[in-house]
Amino acid sequence: MDKILRNGKALFLAYDHGMEHGPVEFEKAHEAGDHEFTDSLDPQFILDLAHRGGYTAVVLQKGLAQDYYDVWGADERREVPLIIKLNGRTNVPEIEPFSPLICTVPEAVELGASAVGYTVYVGSEREAEMLEIFGGIVEDAHSAGIPVIGWMYPRGKWVTEKYGKDTNPEIVAYGARVALEVGADMAKIKYTGDVESFTRVVKSAGRTKVVLSGGEKTEKPEDFLQVVKDVMAVGATGVAVGRNVWKSKDPLKVTEEIKKIIFA
Numbered sequence: 331m332d333k334i335l336r337n338g339k340a341l342f343l344a345y346d347h348g349m350e351h352g353p354v355e356f357e358k359a360h361e362a363g364d365h366e367f368t369d370s371l372d373p374q375f376i377l378d379l380a381h382r383g384g385y386t387a388v389v390l391q392k393g394l395a396q397d398y399y400d401v402w403g404a405d406e407r408r409e410v411p412l413i414i415k416l417n418g419r420t421n422v423p424e425i426e427p428f429s430p431l432i433c434t435v436p437e438a439v440e441l442g443a444s445a446v447g448y449t450v451y452v453g454s455e456r457e458a459e460m461l462e463i464f465g466g467i468v469e470d471a472h473s474a475g476i477p478v479i480g481w482m483y484p485r486g487k488w489v490t491e492k493y494g495k496d497t498n499p500e501i502v503a504y505g506a507r508v509a510l511e512v513g514a515d516m517a518k519i520k521y522t523g524d525v526e527s528f529t530r531v532v533k534s535a536g537r538t539k540v541v542l543s544g545g546e547k548t549e550k551p552e553d554f555l556q557v558v559k560d561v562m563a564v565g566a567t568g569v570a571v572g573r574n575v576w577k578s579k580d581p582l583k584v585t586e587e588i589k590k591i592i593f594a
């Protein structure tokens with residue numbers, strides 16, 4: 331776990347959106363940017379950003395790990411550890427949320443991963459399949475000596491029916507607890523909207539570390555930074571951020587602001 335942390339804190343640059351949201355997400359980012367260092371459609375741009383920004387790890391799907399990370403400089407690879415996201419899906423089919431496995435733990439290790447990530451759509455009709463696969467991943471990763479991060483995202487018609495929205499604090503805390511129960515080392519969790527409820531989320535996760543899942547880009551960078559402050563104040567280990575950095579006008583500047591909070 332220490333490999334993907336600095337002083338016990340996590341600052342991950344998330345870049346699995348090409349799979350989850352499609353290129354349109356990066357094009358919007360490009361249009362919004364006016365900084366010399368902004369072209370998030372290009373994976374190399376993200377790797378350079380991760381390096382220049384001093385991220386403690388970068389999150390990629392297997393294909394990018396193979397075509398970009400694996401051929402990156404040895405110094406850069408050492409300085410920016412890799413987290414491979416093992417499953418993924420597009421946002422095209424209108425079906426109950428399910429994210430199939432794309433990469434195995436041995437493949438991820440072969441590609442140089444220091445940790446692996448896996449999305450569980452807690453509450454989905456297909457939750458049982460995802461939990462079963464997740465259990466196997468925890469076993470494989472721990473046998474290989476690397477940590478597992480659960481993207482614990484409540485989602486699906488039952489979540490909407492029973493909890494109203496997927497950021498309802500009760501179902502988010504439930505997701506955090508599931509990560510602990512399954513044996514994940516870290517849970518990536520969306521913000522519940524207020525400090526009190528997020529405190530309970532962190533407590534629900536027990537000894538499973540909690541990292542904030544960045545979320546959609548906020549209109550003002552200060553709003554995102556306030557969320558980072560709030561979650562760090564109640565025991566989060568750090569953040570996994572994507573859109574609030576590489577969709578911003580100045581990704582390196584926002585990165586520095588986040589670092590001031592996380593490594594304070």
Ligand code: FBP
Pocket residue numbers: 344345346347350351481543544545546570571572573574
């Ligand atoms: P962001 O910081 O951009 O929200 O990235 C975090 C993340 O979990 C990504 O890893 C993932 O691609 C995306 O959000 C998924 O978002 P959603 O499933 O809510 O569309």
